[in-house]
Amino acid sequence: MDGRSVGAEGLTVFYDDQCPYSLQRVEGLSAFCTERGIPARFVHVTSAAEAKALPCVFNNWAVLYNGRFETLNQIDGAALEKIIRRAGKEKTPARSKSKPE
Numbered sequence: 186m187d188g189r190s191v192g193a194e195g196l197t198v199f200y201d202d203q204c205p206y207s208l209q210r211v212e213g214l215s216a217f218c219t220e221r222g223i224p225a226r227f228v229h230v231t232s233a234a235e236a237k238a239l240p241c242v243f244n245n246w247a248v249l250y251n252g253r254f255e256t257l258n259q260i261d262g263a264a265l266e267k268i269i270r271r272a273g274k275e276k277t278p279a280r281s282k283s284k285p286e
C-alpha cells in the first residue's frame with residue numbers, strides 16, 4: 186500500500202511545499218503520532234499530476250483518518266485527538282431508548 190488508499194488505517198496526510206509551515210507541521214504531527222502509537226503516513230505531493238490522482242480534494246494539505254477525509258486544514262496533535270474521538274463515537278452503536286416494561 187502506498188498510503189494513497191482510502192482504506193488506509195490511522196492517519197494519512199497529503200502535503201506539498203506551497204506553505205512554508207508544512208514541513209514543520211509534518212514533523213510535529215509525526216512525532217505526536219509516534220509518541221502515542223498512532224499509525225501515520227505522510228505523503229509529499231510534488232506535482233499537479235500526483236495531486237489529481239489523490240483519493241480526495243487537495244489544495245496543499247489534506248487529512249484522512251481511517252480512510253475517511255477529515256479536513257484540508259493543517260492540524261496539530263490536539264486537532265488529531267478530536268478527529269480520533271469523533272471517529273470513535275461514530276463507531277459506537279446507538280443505545281436503544283426503549284421504555285422499561
